[in-house]
Amino acid sequence: MRRNLWxxxxxxxxxxxxxxxxxxTIREEVQPLRETTLTVARSAGNVTLSWIGVKxxxxxxxxxxxxxxxxxxxxxxxxxxxxxxxxxxxxVVHDRVAPNQPRYYRLKQDRQPLRP
Numbered sequence: 001m002r003r004n005l006w007x008x009x010x011x012x013x014x015x016x017x018x019x020x021x022x023x024x025t026i027r028e029e030v031q032p033l034r035e036t037t038l039t040v041a042r043s044a045g046n047v048t049l050s051w052i053g054v055k056x057x058x059x060x061x062x063x064x065x066x067x068x069x070x071x072x073x074x075x076x077x078x079x080x081x082x083x084x085x086x087x088x089x090x091x092v093v094h095d096r097v098a099p100n101q102p103r104y105y106r107l108k109q110d111r112q113p114l115r116p
Contacts, residue, residue, distance in 0.1 A: 038107040047095040049105060053084025060108045061093055067104055076105075081113040 038061075041048045049061055061079035064071040079093045097103045108114065 036107060036109055038105060040105055042097075044099045045096055047097055047103070047105075049079075049093045049095065049107075051091055051107060053082075053087070053089045053091045055084055055087045055089075057109050057111060058083050058113045059091065060114045062106050062108060063095070064104045065102065071104070073106065075114075075116060080116065 036051050039050045041050075051059070053059065059079075059082045061076040061082075062073045063076050064073045076093065076095060079095075082091055082093070084091060095103070095105075
């Protein structure tokens with residue numbers, strides 16, 4: 001009987017220690033940097049992408065040739081870590097694509113340059 005009481009006390013201690021030293025949940029609210037609209041205009045094989053830049057932000061254009069979960073996003077050449085000299089400045093990037101080939105774009109923005 002005494003041994004059972006000792007075991008129960010030990011288990012209670014272990015549970016208390018586990019609750020104290022166990023997993024910890026940290027809640028961190030991540031706010032979007034800024035809403036930015038990427039405008040895409042296409043004429044035959046010429047694609048023009050544009051958006052309004054913010055000073056101190058770095059932008060990278062990515063593309064994929066298909067949509068869905070299996071899409072492989074790649075960095076558009078010459079469109080990595082583009083920075084704006086002043087807020088409100090339009091930024092324009094060009095791409096060439098075969099006229100009948102679909103292409104999808106997205107814009108990544110951050111306060112730090114992208115390290116590919």
